[in-house]
Amino acid sequence: MTHDLRTRPDIDGDGDGDGDGSRELWERLARVEERVRRAVAARHAVDPDPDDPYRGQYLTPEAVERILESPSTFLPIANRDGPTPSAPSPAGGRLGRLCADFALLPLDVELLLVAMAPDVDARFERLYGYLNDDLTRRRPTVGLALELCGQPSAGAGRFRLAPAAPLVVGGLLEFAESESPLLSRVLRVPDRVTAHLLGDDEIDARLLGVARVVEGGRVPETEAAAPLTRAARAANPLVYLLNRGGDPIRPAIDALASAGLRPLVVDVAALTASPAPGPLTRVLAMEARLGGAGIVLGPLEAMAPQRPEQARLLRELCAACGGVPLFVFGTGGWDPLWSRESPLLFTVPSPAPAQRVREWSWALAHAGSAARVDMADLPAADLTEAVASYRLSADQVRKAADVAVRMAEVERRPLRADDLRVAVRAQNGAGLERLARRVEPAVDWTDLVLPEPTRRALGELALRARHRDRVLGQWRMRPGGGRGRGVIALFAGESGTGKTMSAEVLAAALGMDLYVVDLSTVVDKYIGETEKNLERIFVEAADVNGILLFDEADAVFGKRSQVKDAHDRHANIESAYLLQRMESFDGIALLTTNLRANLDEAFTRRLDVIAEFPMPDxxxxxxxxxxxxxxxxxxxxxxxxxxxxxxxxxxxxxxxxxxxxxxxxxxxxxxxxxxxxxxxxxxxxxxxxxxxxxxxxxxxxxxxxxxxxxxxxxxxxxxxxxxxxxxxx
The missing domain is CATH 1.10.8.60 (Helicase, Ruva Protein; domain 3)
Structure with a gap:
């Protein structure tokens, strides 16, 4: 060797080679290098042919004699350099934080550094090949790592590499050639761990598209953030946020940031769609520990935890994140089978209109400053009116604000309220389009010719849609009974009197898309299938800022009849299901019918607005x-x-x-x-x-x-x- 690791590179450019407290790391690696030098010298001294090009491909009688004369594996190996591997772990720097976060012993640190050395200095590859007596194996085996740490191969040190040991459970060490005996297995340190110790804070490449770190400025702390911050600092930081019409991501992010942690937001769909989601959960937990982060996961229903394989995946994630703050959110209850520990439960209510406007103002200001778009021409009143009827998560607000600002930037004009409406519609998922026909509104109030009572009913419907969060959420005007915060209306009148067009006008006034449900795709002759089809529509519609239109609704929402046979009984079950589901629906649904008398009277009680469409005079x-x-x-x-x-x-x-x-x-x-x-x-x-x-x-x-x-x-x-x-x- 012509140089050693004591000549450390200057990582942070300050001239001292101490990139983010890495001085201790380089000193420890230098001691590993000294032990490797001594091991190579000792091997070379008894090697009759150190330059043999076919080393490792055959076994001579002399080599057998050397194996028999080697020290017993049940005795400790003499320390070849001054400092012992049992020296205290460093208290500062990244290496010290790694020891604390992963509960590592001094021997664990030495094993980690021995395995990491080839990733820092390529010379170790050839030296390890020589010490392995096989130049094709350029990383340390378990036996060689124990030898370099002064541990007998049959001693207690090998248990620090067991499957339940911190190095392995935490993902800091990986094994290759798992079919080989333990001492012959090759050790490898993941690239993310090496990069972290060298000063890199970029997220693990295996998590790209699955998780992202939320950085930068944040909105003012919400009311729910204070107890959530204390929960993030608790000994068992598993928290379940029960979503009741609010945005659970924002309070979770605020709580983690207040606790001094980086929020790591997980895309549940990408995680479950991964070919190997199980290993990804361990990578996710390791990334959170390395980066001092907390995990935000949801919505839980998108993970389908009721399925056995998904429930097992969630349980693995909760187990891997032991000690790491894990915030999970969803709209349903938490099953105790999903984790060994029970989570702390918090309810996330619907945000007040002022809070929603602050979210939008912050997101628009952040996007506008980056794009250099003038925000002064969008009055606060216009912003409040434009976003009043939308229900978006913090991530959706951020994306919509970015789209709206870029639209204004491309056209070189100030931001307008119409830009926000178009940007919000761009956030709607395509799931509902597979179940209903999407109609982009192309008409407005001036295109309607209706009698004054009908116009007033439509105006009341638009008013309810804009202020439902304040009236039903903040003022709690519809408490109990599992009632949702939706708005349900009935348009009754003869064919051609303007019912569908009025729905389109209403969607345009609210800045939403209209989704027309095709009943041919809903009604099924098999028992129970109609309810399943409707449930899929309601679930998809709950996550979309749109209006759901059931045209010719009497085909589905008909009267319940006297039970004379099994067909009547199941038809009544369908109607009963729809009664309950419409009442718990959180979106905007419109029903149109030519024959109002055919609708069940129980539906009428659950309707917010009934608009009559008479023949025009x-x-x-x-x-x-x-x-x-x-x-x-x-x-x-x-x-x-x-x-x-x-x-x-x-x-x-x-x-x-x-x-x-x-x-x-x-x-x-x-x-x-x-x-x-x-x-x-x-x-x-x-x-x-x-x-x-x-x-x-x-x-x-x-x-x-x-x-x-x-x-x-x-x-x-x-x-x-x-x-x-x-x-x-």
Whole structure:
């Protein structure tokens, strides 16, 4: 060797080579190097052919004699250098903290340093190959590590490498060639442990995409953070946060930060989807100890702990995190089988509106400062109104704020409230889209033509959606009984009266997407399957900022009947399940029906708003005709919309269909829309609806249509429709 580890590299650039208190580490590694030098010299002194290139591939009689003359494995090995391996562990620096966090003995530290030496200095690879009598084995075996630490291979030192020993349980040492005898197994230190001791604080590469460390500024401490901080410092820091409509991640992060720990937030979906989630739990616990972190895990229901393999995974994680603060959150109860110790239970209520606005303000300010976007043009009142109806976790708020700010930055304009609404919709998962049809709202209040009572009912529904957290959560106006904080409304009226369009307008006003449930994917002929399908929809909808629309709801929410056979009994069970599930639903659900009388009366009691959609009167029909024909379609001089509104009693949906049909007829002629084309479209709609064609409604247009129906329609040179050789009026 031409140099040794006593010439330490300058890790932190301050000229003393003491990167983050690593002086002790380099001194200890230098003593390991001295022992290796002495071991190599002792081996070389009795080796008849130290330059043999085929070493380890055959065994000569002389080698057998040397093995027989070697010291007994049951006697301690003479100390080859001054300092003994039983010297006290260092009190400071990363090595000292490692000893304290993993409960290591002095011998454990020596074994760790012997195994880590090849990762720090490549010369140790060849030296260990020589000492192993096999140049292909360039790391220390268990037997060689014990020898270098002055321990007999059959002594108590080998038990410091047992499966239950701190070095192995903590993940600081790994074994290769596990099928070999213990003394022949190769020791290896994970790269993350070596990097940590050398001053690196980056998260373990095996946890990328599974966990992330939350750094940087934080919002002011919440009310729940004080007792949670004391829980994080407790002897058994296992905490379960029961989510009741709030954001459990934020108080957990605040509590860990207040306790002086780095929050390590785990993506449950990525953890369970990993090919080997069991080993990852041990890596996660090791990372938390190395980095002085606490773990935040949830939501627990995404882990599906009711399944045996997932329950076992959760139990392994709780066991591996012994002594590490572990905050688990979910909406259900905690099963004692999931951990050896019972957790401390805290309930996370729904946040107050002021707290939610502070979350958004902090996230927007943080994102805006990085993107250099002016936040002054977004008044506090607009921010409060824009985010009032959303229920997002702290991570979702951070992501939505970042998206909104980047949208404003790309377009080089100040941030607007519409940017927040678009960014929130981008956080909705795709799970509900597999069960319902997503509709992005493209209409607003100006597109609605409704009577005043219906408009007031819709306004009340929007008001309830915006302030439900304050009224139902903060003021507790719906206590007990497992009731949720959802808003349920019924839209009742004939087909085409604007029920679905009103749902779309309401979604646009709240800045949400509309999810229309296709009942063909819900109703199942097999017993119990309909309830399972509905449960999947409700579970997915609870995590989405959207409005759930059950169109033609009487097909599912029908009246319970007298039980005459098994079919009636199971049909009543479906209705009873829906009654309970709708009451515990935390989102916004709209039911539409053409036949309100078919709905069970028990549903009516659980509805927050009932909006009646009557057939439009003459004034409303005139407004509908004008709206549906739009402003871009050219209109002829003979077009009489007042006649259409007065004579034809059509719903808004039918008027829109007539307007579209008439527009196609006008497009074919290339001329402005005429009254004849509008009446022709109305006649087609009447036939489609199965209604009688009465002279009292159509007047002279009905006779003209009958006359025209007996003559072939052709086109003249100007592409004008003609009948019997004469142009139509």
């Amino acid at each position: 003459e004034r409303q029909r005139l407004a509908l005709w004008d709206r549906c024909l739009g402003t871009e379609l050219p209109r002829g001089s003979d077009l009489d919309l007042e006649f259409c509104a007065r004579r034809f009693e059509l719903a808004g949906g039918s008027i829109r269909a007539c307007a579209v049909t008439a527009a196609y007829l006008a497009a074919e002629t290339g001329l402005p829309l005429t009254m004849a084309q509008v009446v022709s479209a109305i006649l087609q709609e009447y036939r489609k609806l199965g209604r009688l064609l009465l002279e009292s409604e159509f007047g002279p247009w009905l006779g003209r249509e009958r006359l025209d129906g007996a003559r072939p329609t052709t086109f003249d040179d100007d592409r004008r429709p003609t009948t019997g050789g004469r142009p139509r009026p």
